[in-house]
Amino acid sequence: MIHYPASPSGARLKAAVCQFEIAVGDVDKNVSTGLAAAENACKSGAQLVVLPELWSCGYDGEKIAAHARKTPEITGFLSGLAKAYDAVIAGSLPEEANGRVYNTMFVINTTGPVAGAYRKIHLFPLLNEDKWFAPGRQSVILNCHGIPAGCMICYDLRFAEMGVHLAAGGARMIVVCAQWPAVRIDHWDALLMARAIENQIFVVAANRCGADADSGFNGHSRIIAPDGAILADAGQIPAHVCAELDFSIIDNLRTRFCPVAQRVPAAYPPA
Template identity: 30%
Template sequence: MKSKLTIALAQLAPEVGNTETNLTRAIEAADKAKAAGADILMLPELHLQGYRADELFAELAETIPGPSTDRLGEVAKKHNLHIVMGMGRRSEGFPDLCYNSLCFLGPEGVIGWYDKIHLGTFHPYIEGVYFAPGRSAPVFDTRFGKVALQICYDASFPELTRLYAMRGAVLNLVISAGPSGDCEGWANTLRQRASENVMWTAYCNTVGKQKDFSFFGGSKIVNPFGQIVAEAKFDEEDFLVATIDLEQSFHTRRHWMTFRDVQPWLLSELAEASANAR
């Protein structure tokens, strides 16, 4: 297993509804990541269609595998690169739903996908109008070890990240459409999730303006101690590259014995309390 790896964060402003342009820019970012020696390229939440494509998702959402992931998969194979890209995904057949998803590609093609579990559906967010919530929390085996995937609001729920960690993940890849005005809140959330699970976290945010929304950028890498070790520019496109060493997670977990002290009965009571709160 490879301990040291380089992650490229492509902090881009997509064109709403223009999948061809947005895919072309993703491919260009992959070329740039290859030139930088990156092992993983991350692109933001709903990059393929744009976060505010809204009613257009019903026609622009794609299957995985599908036309865009086929093209991007060819690039991943060519560059020996892992790629995470946000996109609207449609199910194949009944119940014919759309999901706020990400595709996870590697040199071997489609590794899998993740559907956002926690949809922002409170003023002014309207994700639940267009998407169904995800119902699984997969951890993916890679040549770097076990990798977890999240989308934006998911990171606000500590139980999801803890589940990933207890399934063996040592790297959490978070893509986002983080709105302007919440830069500090996002930094605090990511630092906390990383430190409480002793897990490297890479966060790739979108930037620019879409309809009445603006996004702050500020993509970042957070180490297992909750320290921000690399950060992209705010309020403009950027391309951030950083090298991390996953051994830091393994060593620290052995030293702190974090998961030895997890109390399963508390997790059971959390599940019960959550069910009763609905």
């Protein structure tokens, strides 16, 4: 049996997901678009704002390291927004560190600086992502207005055991940023709901929309409740949507029945 702590008394959070078109390689345009989207969400009262994966540049192959060198300036812009609106802002950007480049979700907290970062563990083989990025080696749970939030980036969503690990570590929601293509959008919809239901946890997920030279993207950014209910859906065009997360719902669900605490990992160890 696993013990899961209750949420802080009366804990609520207004979350927003933003989706927009990403112009591959055009950092100035994307940053302008992304900052405007984040600010509009903040003006809607969002305390947590989630942006898509690699929102500053897209998957720009050989130029990704050059784009990564602009990331500190971009996180500085986000810090200004977070501080101005008392919001937490999360999204994936290329990060250069120790001579390597990572696909990293930066989480900017309400006092302005980077509160933490998660480097994408599972690199997507169909995009040859491992050619341009080094893999992260550790899952991450960060503080979001006092609520523990686990982090996932796109392909990570297919790994159920990662969601289990985050929930077991105390996460009350999973924040996801992605560039999930339209051709497999039914998988996106199903996996978001599955991660929420199986872990009795909120899922706050931002995907991009639009198209690049290789793929089309049709959004479906969503906020999912611990019982699988869709609290907000951004549809297929540039937009942001918000929902209020009432974390007492998790505790009420787990009081009635609690599969997340009744797992028997010794009976089905990793292969």
